[in-house]
Amino acid sequence: MPPEPAPGNVEKRQTAERHVHQAVQHDAAERHVQGSAPYIDDVREPEGTLHVAPGGSPAACGRIRRLELADVATAPGVVAVLTARDIPNVNDVSPVAGDDPLFAVDRVEFQGQVIFAVVAETRDAARRAVARAIIEIDEEVSLVSVDDALAANADIMADYAFRRGDAEAVLAAAAQRIDGRLRIGGQEHFYLEGQAALAVPEEGGCYTVHSSTQHPSEVQHVVARVLGIADAAVAVEVRRMGGGFGGKESQASGWAAMAALAARLTGRPCKVRLDRDDDFIMTGKRHDFIAGYRCAHDLDGRVTAVAVDFASRCGYSHDLSSSINDRTMFHADNAYYYPDVAIHSRRMKTNTVSNTAFRGFGGPQGMLFAERLMDRIAWALDLDPLDVRYRNLYGTGDRNITPYGMTVEDNIAAEVMRELETTADYRARRAGIAAFNADNTVLKKGLALTPVKFGISFTTTFLNQAGALVHVYQDGSVHLNHGGTEMGQGLFIKVAQVVAEEFGIALDRVKITATHTGKVPNTSPTAASSGTDMNGMAAKNAAAEIKARLAEFIARDWQVPVSTILFGDDQVRSGDQVLSFGEVVKKAYLARTHLSAAGFYATPKITWDRPKATGRPFFYFAYGAACAEVTVDSWTGEFTLDRVDILHDVGKSLNPAIDIGQIEGGFVQGMGWLTMEELVYDAKGRLRTHAPSTYKIPTARDVPADFRVAFFDHANREATIYRSKAVGEPPLMLANAVFSAIGDAIHALNPAHAVDLDAPATPEAILFACEAQRAARGG
Structure with a gap:
């Protein structure tokens, strides 16, 4: 382990560590x-505070033929009705591309797109007034799914690729080859505190904005942009959020701008707090993907070439989709070395809400593909999937260079996996599960041990x-x-x-x-x-x-x-x-x-040349591994998560109590994404899963009773803060083990046939996959 960096004169002249590397409870x-921690809606409202409610489009795509707001303006308690005409400067709340209007003008591009807003004395009055609007849309055919967008060649931005060697030539000559297609669903953030902002006008044309945001400076810029004032005239304050998960990185800005615009026009403090249904409908999700792949491998299961084409549903505007899709590509290898490789990405425009950042920022989708690839190879060769994973891990020499040219210096994936294999008693349990499956025709057990290798840093370098x-x-x-x-x-x-x-x-x-x-x-x-x-x-x-x-x-x-x-x-x-x-x-x-x-x-050491697709975009990698055991009822599609063992690399943990909570919470959120959280749009682009009654997230009952979490004791080789490692996003990808374990259980129904299972693996999806396995064996 490299020594600590030589610090300044006073750095080491104090007693042994007293606070860092200690389990200290959360400050709040x-x-x-x-229930006494104040959030935005708990901030004491200044005298005269008004409330703002948005009015969204009833259709997903088309020209606005009629917008009648007279009855809205005369509704009880209404002070003002806002439209694009009231914006003093730029009608744009986008983070990057200038294509997110605060209020739609002439056309709408997704169901729920905001057309107007009501400012009223109470929140109830504002929401009731919104319902009085008459909105008529000349509806057009909506592009809803990734397939719709691909058929229409509706790319929202240029495609992008990483390449090394000649994957096509290797694939063409390969004796052992697999082809496949994996659909990966999106995910609703479902933060407990919805989008909220309170804007207070101050003297001299200044504003104080309390916002539930992960990016206060972005809110500052956007509010100033919309109002046509200097950034310095806007002060943004955030004490805490009731969850964010990426959903408040870019998309909190529009609601803050709406509140600030109302404050400017009325001269009174104004607050926006979205109703849960509106929050679901009007805010972005995790990007869903289609991954079409081809792989060549040898008889020992080692990959010789991979070609994968990703296509994602970006929604109607850019938002952060460029960087998110890039990170999918960065993590399409997970912990595995691909000798000849072609990773291609298309970013598709659809008439759905603009998708946005979500914990993992595109990385989970790429890593899920990598794990499906390892399972497919194992099934094709009748090998233990864990052995196939070991044989394809990054190594040394020429086997430690990523498809984007970064050397994997801190490669500890094999070490983490070997330790977890031992502590989880993987081999004995694998034998026991084989015996169980031989004796049971309806219930089938599955077991999987999967790694995590996740790059830490913003790939937009200036953000570091x-x-x-x-x-x-x-x-x-x-x-x-x-x-x-x-x-x-x-x-x-x-x-x-x-x-x-x-x-x-x-x-x-x-x-x-x-x-x-x-x-x-x-x-x-x-x-x-x-x-x-x-x-x-x-x-x-x-x-x-x-x-x-x-x-x-x-x-x-x-x-x-x-x-x-x-x-x-x-x-x-x-x-x-x-x-x-x-x-x-x-x-x-x-x-x-x-x-x-x-x-x-x-952050030191990082470089990234996107046009040349090469560099060192990450300061270091965080590693982990999870072993999951499931039991699948092949007649109903239901499954139980029987046991989970996790070994996760947090370097030298700054706060073990906090980090354990992040690992457990991240894993459960990832499990929700892969097994139960399903976004359903109808053919007209209307979101049908827009409330807790129709969208299921994990609860305490979904956490396995046998849940074992441990740290991998390994200080960060890089000079991070007290040699710790990031722990926010990497644990979410530990849940890949659950998805692979479900596939393993279904595969036991017919070991001669590869499982066709998309994410999320809902009971319906599992049941269809089981039926396909039975049909392939002839009943």
Whole structure:
């Protein structure tokens, strides 16, 4: 393991670690349980606050023939009705491409697209008034599915590819080859707190916006753009979100802009809080995909060539689809080496809501394809799928280069898998399951052990930066602010642990404050699993700067070398001279020492040349493995998740309690995506699964009773914050083991026939796959 980087003068002059690598509860855990943690809808409303409700299109595609809002404007309690005509500057709330209008004009392109908004004295009055609108659309044929868009050649942006060698030539000459097509469904974020924003007009044409967003600076830019004012005239504050999962990275901006526009026109504070059905219908999802693939392999199951064509449903506008689809391609290998490879991606335009970021950001779809590929090879050769996976892992020499030219330096996938194979007793259980399946014709068991290799960094390189602001007050208490946002994942407590560790003070001396664009500017979104990596390091840098000033001051005051100054246990000492941290701070203040610092961090080593499709887009990889055992009822399609073993790589965990929760939660969310969460659109592009009554997410009853989670004890080889690794997104892909285990159980019905099972593996999908297996064997 490489040594810690040589830090500044004061870096190591404190006692052993006190706060980092410790299991500390979430800073708001008690308030979460008590229901006293305030979210946007809990912020005390200023006097005169108005409420805004959006009015959406009843059709998915067509020209707006008639929009009659007279009855809306005269409804009880209505103060104003907003349309595109009321926007003073640009009718655009997009993050990148300029193709997301706040209000539709002339045409609509998905069901629920916002055409107008009502501003009223109460939320109930606003929503009732919306229902009075008369909207007539000259409907056109809608492109709803990926297949629809492919048939119409409706690409929303240019296609893209990674290539190495000559995959087509190898495939053409291959004696052993498999072809297949995998459909991968989308997913609703289903955050417990829906989209919400409160905009308050201030003096001088300024606005304060409270937004449930993962990207405060994006909200700031978009609000300023719509209103035609300077970014500096908009202050965005976020204390916490009730979940985000990517759904509030880009798509919170439109609702904040709507509230701000209403505030500008009325001169009163205005709030938007979406109804759950509207939130489902009007906001983007995880992209669903079709993956068509061809693979050549040898008789031992080693891949010799892969060609895969991805096509995704992007929706009606770009949003973040370019980067999301790119990440699908980056992770189409998961942990496996493809000697000759062609990875191709098409991004399809459909008359559905614009899909957006979701935990994993396209990576899960690519990795699911990779796991299906390993299963197909194993079934074709009658091999244990785990052995096929081992034989295809990245190795050394010329077998550690990804399709996009990055060297896999920290390759520990095999080590993680071998350890989990042992602790999960995989081989003995595999034999037991074979015996069970031989004795049972209806119930079939399946077992799978799958790896995770997930790249950590934004592939949009400039986003890999973060800032923090630290103040030390005269009593020795510390004010902490940084550019990351808290959505329940424990980012704030982790960064506070880092700052307390740096100063050597009690954790309760560090006061966590709301993310605010007026304190830390130009923030990157809290996404890409990089929140702790970047904001933790920025805060550490800020605290280290102040600590260095304190050390230099007290060394002069005590007339000792600065190298003898130690910080720890709430004290500052040199030899026999000791003062409390607060006493040193007070003395330093009286001596006119600057006790504030703005820290900054830019992720090192990363480069990415997209036109040439080569570089190092990731600082490092996070690894993991999961072993899942299921029992499938082949007559009903229902399954039970009997046991799950997880071994996950978090480096040297900053906070084991938080990280365990992230691993468990990510796995369960991934399991939901792959087994039960199904988005259903009708032929006219109307979302039919737009409420908890029609869209099923995992509950406590879906968590396996036998659920074993452990850390892989392996410090990050890269100089991350205290050698930890990101833990936000990678655990979601551990759920691939459940999908593969279900396939393994179905395969037992007819081992001579490959299973055709798409995601999500709902009971219906499982039943159809079982019936196909029985039909293939002749009954």
